[in-house]
Structure formats: structure tokens, C-alpha cells
Amino acid sequence: MRETIAWLGGEPLFATPLRIVxxxxxxxxxxxxxxxxxxDSGRVTNxxxxxxxxxxxxxxxxxxxxxxxxxxxxxxxTMLKASGIEGGEVIVPAFTFPATVHAIRxxxxxxxxxxxxxxxxxxxxxxxxxxxxxxxxxxxLAVDPYGIACDYADLDEIGRDRRIRVxxxxxxxxxxxxxxxxxxxxxxxxxxxxxxxxxxxxxxxGALCSRDPTILRRARALRNxxxxxxxxxxxxxxxxxxxxxxxxxGLKQRSGFESSRTVRLRSVxxxxxxxxxxxxxxxxKAPRGQEPIWLYLPVVIDEExxxxxxxxxxAALQKENLHVRKYYSxxxxxxxxxxxxxxxxxxxxxxxxxxILALPVYNDMKDYECDLIVQAFAELHAASxxxxxxxxxxx
Amino acid sequence: MRETIAWLGGEPLFATPLRIVxxxxxxxxxxxxxxxxxxDSGRVTNxxxxxxxxxxxxxxxxxxxxxxxxxxxxxxxTMLKASGIEGGEVIVPAFTFPATVHAIRxxxxxxxxxxxxxxxxxxxxxxxxxxxxxxxxxxxLAVDPYGIACDYADLDEIGRDRRIRVxxxxxxxxxxxxxxxxxxxxxxxxxxxxxxxxxxxxxxxGALCSRDPTILRRARALRNxxxxxxxxxxxxxxxxxxxxxxxxxGLKQRSGFESSRTVRLRSVxxxxxxxxxxxxxxxxKAPRGQEPIWLYLPVVIDEExxxxxxxxxxAALQKENLHVRKYYSxxxxxxxxxxxxxxxxxxxxxxxxxxILALPVYNDMKDYECDLIVQAFAELHAASxxxxxxxxxxx
Numbered sequence: 087m088r089e090t091i092a093w094l095g096g097e098p099l100f101a102t103p104l105r106i107v108x109x110x111x112x113x114x115x116x117x118x119x120x121x122x123x124x125x126d127s128g129r130v131t132n133x134x135x136x137x138x139x140x141x142x143x144x145x146x147x148x149x150x151x152x153x154x155x156x157x158x159x160x161x162x163x164t165m166l167k168a169s170g171i172e173g174g175e176v177i178v179p180a181f182t183f184p185a186t187v188h189a190i191r192x193x194x195x196x197x198x199x200x201x202x203x204x205x206x207x208x209x210x211x212x213x214x215x216x217x218x219x220x221x222x223x224x225x226x227l228a229v230d231p232y233g234i235a236c237d238y239a240d241l242d243e244i245g246r247d248r249r250i251r252v253x254x255x256x257x258x259x260x261x262x263x264x265x266x267x268x269x270x271x272x273x274x275x276x277x278x279x280x281x282x283x284x285x286x287x288x289x290x291x292g293a294l295c296s297r298d299p300t301i302l303r304r305a306r307a308l309r310n311x312x313x314x315x316x317x318x319x320x321x322x323x324x325x326x327x328x329x330x331x332x333x334x335x336g337l338k339q340r341s342g343f344e345s346s347r348t349v350r351l352r353s354v355x356x357x358x359x360x361x362x363x364x365x366x367x368x369x370x371k372a373p374r375g376q377e378p379i380w381l382y383l384p385v386v387i388d389e390e391x392x393x394x395x396x397x398x399x400x401a402a403l404q405k406e407n408l409h410v411r412k413y414y415s416x417x418x419x420x421x422x423x424x425x426x427x428x429x430x431x432x433x434x435x436x437x438x439x440x441x442i443l444a445l446p447v448y449n450d451m452k453d454y455e456c457d458l459i460v461q462a463f464a465e466l467h468a469a470s471x472x473x474x475x476x477x478x479x480x481x
Numbered sequence: 482m483r484e485t486i487a488w489l490g491g492e493p494l495f496a497t498p499l500r501i502v503x504x505x506x507x508x509x510x511x512x513x514x515x516x517x518x519x520x521d522s523g524r525v526t527n528x529x530x531x532x533x534x535x536x537x538x539x540x541x542x543x544x545x546x547x548x549x550x551x552x553x554x555x556x557x558x559t560m561l562k563a564s565g566i567e568g569g570e571v572i573v574p575a576f577t578f579p580a581t582v583h584a585i586r587x588x589x590x591x592x593x594x595x596x597x598x599x600x601x602x603x604x605x606x607x608x609x610x611x612x613x614x615x616x617x618x619x620x621x622l623a624v625d626p627y628g629i630a631c632d633y634a635d636l637d638e639i640g641r642d643r644r645i646r647v648x649x650x651x652x653x654x655x656x657x658x659x660x661x662x663x664x665x666x667x668x669x670x671x672x673x674x675x676x677x678x679x680x681x682x683x684x685x686x687g688a689l690c691s692r693d694p695t696i697l698r699r700a701r702a703l704r705n706x707x708x709x710x711x712x713x714x715x716x717x718x719x720x721x722x723x724x725x726x727x728x729x730x731g732l733k734q735r736s737g738f739e740s741s742r743t744v745r746l747r748s749v750x751x752x753x754x755x756x757x758x759x760x761x762x763x764x765x766k767a768p769r770g771q772e773p774i775w776l777y778l779p780v781v782i783d784e785e786x787x788x789x790x791x792x793x794x795x796a797a798l799q800k801e802n803l804h805v806r807k808y809y810s811x812x813x814x815x816x817x818x819x820x821x822x823x824x825x826x827x828x829x830x831x832x833x834x835x836x837i838l839a840l841p842v843y844n845d846m847k848d849y850e851c852d853l854i855v856q857a858f859a860e861l862h863a864a865s866x867x868x869x870x871x872x873x874x875x876x
Binding site for chain 1: 503504512513517552554558586587589684706707712714717718722724726816817
């Protein structure tokens with residue numbers, strides 16, 4: 087047992103850094119043969135056989151036709167364009183990675199920010215969405231924060247009632263289960279990311295899933311520069327093509343994913359059990375009937391009860407070699423490109439964003455790693471009075 | 482010697498199809514060790530060491546600081562955004578792959594089409610650019626068709642005189658040499674593609690090269706969702722990141738590229754020598770002092786002199802198992818998304834686009850393949866009278 091926490095001069099709890107993500111990929115031996123096929127054929131991109139097979143599996147897994155993309159952001163740009171978004175207002179949470187809001191700007195529309203729920207799930211508040219709808223609203227672009235699925239049923243209903251598009255940026259949520267099956271066919275369309283930081287990764291990659299044949303047809307053309315037949319470019323497209331090598335890695339990730347998902351759920355349960363005994367830590371919750379993939383485990387730090395504020399906690403954990411992130415902070419309505427929206431009242435977003443920390447959750451997380459994370463928080467809380475006295479003396 | 486051409490029932494000249502491109506990649510044995518390093522480290526994207534090394538080499542090769550991207554189109558979108566293009570008019574040739582013009586639309590600006598030169602080089606006409614400049618013009622986005630560098634000196638001068646941006650979509654031109662060195666640091670910025678169809682390929686990939694530190698700084702942020710420091714998003718960015726595996730392939734392509742370039746030049750010379758003896762074929766030319774990379778060899782078919790029109794020639798060559806393309810036809814002002822511009826008078830573009838064919842040029846092209854291509858055209862011309870008689874009888 088060390089004498090004191092790292093911030094006060096003790097040894098770091100983690101001998102080597104526990105990083106915010108720990109991506110795991112197939113062994114190179116398992117790839118060589120297929121890789122040789124790909125490189126020798128010269129067919130390395132442009133809807134090759136591995137992409138086709140990966141899309142077939144994804145369509146089955148997600149429960150609706152799915153197209154893959156070079157990355158999640160390109161899937162997102164494509165989803166907006168394929169849904170006919172070219173102007174007007176799109177309602178979006180400010181509590182999200184800025185990529186979500188950027189995509190609205192790229193489409194030519196303007197973001198209108200909605201607040202999140204005050205229930206520990208960080209999901210967009212459907213009642214605030216209702217309040218923000220005007221005659222300029224063309225779509226809701228909702229988000230699954232940390233992989234926690236937002237209220238699809240309620241949002242889909244708003245879309246039907248008000249005849250606006252309902253689109254889901256589920257970049258973090260591939261593998262999240264709702265009522266026993268993977269989320270994937272909600273709203274008009276839904277996108278996912280397979281970036282290296284994600285629980286299911288192709289290195290870089292994304293997917294668009296939809297039940298709407300028009301959106302799928304347009305998205306397929308948009309992904310290939312808007313081309314529908316040789317020389318016939320019906321859309322202002324881009325290059326959204328996934329490489330064969332990414333699809334190959336995706337196909338290889340399938341077999342281990344179910345056990346990775348179980349490890350993530352078990353690790354989050356273990357972290358939760360430990361962290362909830364410490365004053366001033368609110369641990370993010372899953373809505374009933376849902377198993378989020380838990381891209382990270384979000385916790386809200388209440389300075390008064392914990393004894394230190396979020397920024398001090400993050401700095402202290404860094405000294406323990408425990409890397410956490412302040413996702414999603416600052417919230418998007420506080421970022422330079424969106425400051426015109428500054429007057430929006432988003433009280434829950436502002437409260438949470440200034441107190442949030444995202445903790446690592448891995449596909450291969452060990453119980454002792456969870457226990458050390460809990461220990462780091464517990465010891466920090468125990469030392470908080472001493473740290474505060476030292477800090478006030480510094481002043 | 483066969484009795485007749487394939488269209489009239491003879492055996493195809495090519496036993497196996499000669500496709501429009503024949504990409505060549507490193508052998509998998511040469512990649513395994515580095516690939517293992519990449520996959521085991523989990524650092525598969527986000528500006529990893531292979532990307533950094535590839536950028537270092539590119540900056541030296543191109544003669545100015547260079548950033549790499551997931552593909553050329555994303556580099557192009559980024560170039561426009563990093564140059565401050567958000568509206569106004571951008572002058573662009575209609576004789577280009579539509580990706581060029583799409584990027585202008587994605588940026589929020591409007592394309593204004595300029596005609597090409599009538600000198601067999603298919604380059605944008607600087608005098609027509611001058612004529613198209615209005616007080617709304619914010620930039621010229623010129624193109625290097627088939628890798629033939631446009632008139633950088635003249636265009637750069639227009640930009641300086643009129644105080645507008647000069648940007649180059651050199652997607653096809655990586656490896657083109659001007660005055661003995663690779664083109665790369667012209668205008669305000671210049672982009673390249675490393676797509677599988679290109680002479681230098683990373684499977685998918687692109688690069689942005691510039692001497693302007695502001696453009697580079699903005700492009701670097703834009704490529705990473707607009708992020709300049711953790712939580713500080715200054716720009717409406719996207720995900721433009723190149724994967725490590727693409728950078729690895731790029732690094733491995735360096736050693737063979739100079740000899741590939743030589744093969745391409747020699748093959749084009751051989752094709753030219755043969756094709757120029759056939760009536761009704763105008764072979765694309767290199768401007769003085771320039772060695773284009775010749776992504777394809779463009780030829781213009783004069784129906785009267787050759788005896789068949791371009792579409793019939795393409796169909797007849799297809800039966801010989803010789804795959805050609807009608808790049809860049811239809812020209813962009815004739816495409817659905819740009820029909821508002823239909824009244825633009827672009828006589829050279831319209832003349833060329835209805836008569837153009839792009840012939841394959843490979844990094845490993847064989848002399849006999851060049852000779853068979855010439856033979857295919859020669860025999861087709863010789864049979865053209867007979868074909869025309871048969872066709873008129875069909876009517």
C-alpha cells in the first residue's frame with residue numbers, strides 16, 4: 087500500500103498508463119491470406135467483395151439495409167444529404183462530439199440545440215425537442231451519447247407527428263442492445279462509426295442503416311461521387327468508399343464481439359458498484375431494457391460532495407497514469423463556430439458538461455483495472471480535504 | 482492474323498480484358514512486419530508514425546508542406562474550406578471529373594464554368610477564366626486533366642492580379658513533372674489523389690500541399706473535426722484522417738515509382754507513334770517542358786476522318802476486350818446537378834467531350850499491349866466503311 091496519492095507525491099496507481107481507449111485488432115496471421123487476395127487482385131476499394139460481405143452481415147445484424155463508408159463522419163454527411171437536408175433547421179443536442187453538429191453545417195442547414203434529460207442518461211430531451219420545432223425545422227438529429235441509445239420511440243413519434251426527418255448519429259452505439267437486439271433500424275436513417283476508438287472497429291469506417299429505399303439509393307450514389315451509372319451523376323456526391331482492408335478487419339471482428347460486449351457490461355457493473363459508494367460521483371445510467379455498449383463510462387463529479395472539481399479530478403487521475411476525458415465538454419453551443427447560439431438555455435447540458443468525465447471501458451478490460459480505477463477515485467476523495475488546504479495555501 | 486475485328490465476328494484482340502486501370506501494390510510479405518507493428522500497437526489512425534513519415538517524404542517530393550487525407554475528395558473539400566471559400570463564385574473547368582465541381586457545392590460556393598484550350602491539352606483556358614471573373618469570384622479551381630498540368634504560371638498571375646484564391650485539383654497529376662521536378666507547390670494550395678486508379682496509390686488516399694501556413698494550419702484542424710487542442714474546436718471540420726495502413730502502402734510505393742513513371746512515358750510515346758498514323762485520331766499532347774504522369778492517354782475521335790463516332794469506337798473496342806472510358810464526358814455543365822449553368826458557352830469543352838476517349842496507361846505496361854491497342858484502332862478504322870454500311874442497312 088502506497089502512502090499517498092500521486093498528486094501528493096506517491097507512486098502512480100498504474101505502473102503503465104491506462105489510456106482512454108485500448109483498441110484490439112486481429113492478429114496479422116489471420117489477415118495475411120485475405121490481404122494477399124486483395125492486393126494481388128488490385129481490387130482494394132470501390133465496393134469490392136469484402137465490402138459487399140461486410141454489408142451483408144451488417145444488414146442482418148442491424149436489422150435493415152446497411153451501406154459502409156470510409157468513416158462515420160462521411161456516413162453522417164451522406165445521411166443528411168440522402169435525407170434531403172439542404173437548408174432549414176435541424177434540432178440536435180449540444181451535448182455531443184462536435185462532428186454531429188459540423189455535419190449539419192456541411193449540409194447547408196442550421197443547428198438548433200436541444201437540452202438533455204436530467205436522469206443520468208445524457209440523452210436528448212424529447213420535450214425540449216418539441217419546444218424547439220418551428221416551421222423551419224426539417225429534421226431531428228439525435229445522438230446516442232457514450233453508446234446510450236436515446237429515446238427512439240418518442241423521437242420517431244415526433245417525426246411522424248410533425249412530418250420531419252428523424253435521424254440518429256449512433257456513432258458510439260454499435261452493439262448497444264434494446265429489447266434484446268442490436269439497435270440499427272430506427273428513424274429515417276441511423277449511422278455508426280467503426281473508428282479505432284469504438285468497441286467494434288475497422289480502423290476507420292462507418293455505416294448507414296435505413297429502411298427507406300430512397301435514402302439508401304441516394305446514399306449509395308452519394309458515396310460514389312453521386313454516380314448512378316457510368317457518366318450519370320445525379321447527386322452532388324463525395325468519396326465515401328470503404329477500403330477492402332477495413333471491411334476485412336470488420337469481418338474478422340465479428341467473432342469476438344459478443345464476448346467483448348459482455349466484458350464491457352461486466353466491467354461497467356463492477357466500476358459502478360465501486361464508484362457509487364464514493365460521495366459526489368454520479369455514475370451514468372442505462373435506461374430500462376437497454377444494454378449500452380458503453381463506449382466510455384460517464385461520471386458526473388459534484389464538487390461539494392466529492393471535495394474536488396472535475397478539472398482537479400482529471401488532473402489528479404492523470405498523475406495516477408489513469409487517462410480520462412472531459413467528453414462532451416465544452417458542449418457544442420460553447421464552441422467558436424456555434425457561439426451565435428450562445429443564448430440558448432441548456433441548463434442540464436451546461437451543468438453536466440462542466441462536471442462530466444468519461445472513464446475508459448475496454449473490450450478486454452480486467453477486473454483489477456476496474457478496481458484500481460475505483461481505488462483512484464476513493465483515495466482522491468479521501469485526500470480531497472488535504473489537497474484543498476494545500477491549494478488554498480498556494481493562493 | 483485474324484480474319485476480321487471482334488465487332489464483325491472475329492476473335493477479340495485481347496484474350497483477357499485490358500482494363501482501364503491495372504493497380505499494382507506491394508507484395509504482402511513486404512508489409513507483414515510493419516502491419517503487425519500497426520495492429521499490435523492499436524495505433525491504426527489519428528496521425529500515427531507512418532502517416533508522419535509519409536507526410537515528411539511527400540513534403541520533400543512536392544516541394545512544400547503536405548498533409549495526407551483519407552481520400553482525394555476529402556483533401557479537396559478541406560482545401561476549399563481552409564482557403565476560406567464559403568460562398569461566392571468559383572471558376573472551374575466543366576471538363577473534369579464531377580468531384581471537382583461537387584467540392585465547390587459542398588463548400589457553399591457556386592461553380593462558374595470556364596472552357597478549355599483548343600490545343601490538345603484539355604487544360605482550362607486562362608483567357609476564358611479572365612472573362613468569367615466577376616466581383617463575386619472568390620477563387621479559381623483549376624484541374625490537371627489526365628495528369629496534364631494546367632498553366633500554373635498564368636493562373637497564379639491571374640490570382641495575384643485579381644486577389645482571388647488559385648487552387649489546383651491535381652487529383653490525377655501526382656508525379657507529373659514540370660521543368661524537371663514534380664508539381665506540387667503551386668497556387669494557394671494543391672491537392673492530389675492516391676486512389677487505386679492513380680499512378681501512385683495508397684488504395685485510398687489524398688494529400689494537400691501548400692506554402693501558406695494559414696491554409697495548412699486550418700487544414701490540419703479541419704482534418705480532425707476542426708480540433709486545434711483538446712476540447713477546442715475552431716473550425717467546422719470533418720474526419721479526413723488517413724489510416725496508418727494507407728500511409729504504409731504509400732511509403733512502400735516510393736521505390737518503384739520513378740521506374741513506373743518511365744514506363745508510362747515510354748508507353749504513351751509508343752501509343753502516340755502508332756495512333757498518330759491513323760486518320761481521325763487526335764492524341765492528347767503534353768505542353769512544352771512538361772512530363773505528365775498520363776493517368777490515361779486521351780484521344781479525340783473525329784468521326785468524319787476515322788469513319789466511326791466515339792461511341793461506336795468505344796463499343797467496338799469493348800468487343801476486343803479493350804476497356805476505354807469516355808472521361809470526362811458528359812462535361813459537368815451537362816450533369817443534372819449543374820443544369821442551371823446549361824447556357825454557358827463552352828464550345829471546346831462540348832466538342833471534345835463528345836469525341837473523347839481515355840485509353841489505359843499502366844505502371845507496368847508492356848510494349849505488346851501498346852501495339853495491340855494501336856492495332857485495334859487501325860483495324861477498326863480499316864473496317865469502318867464496312868461497319869457503316871452494315872449499320873445503315875440495319876436502319
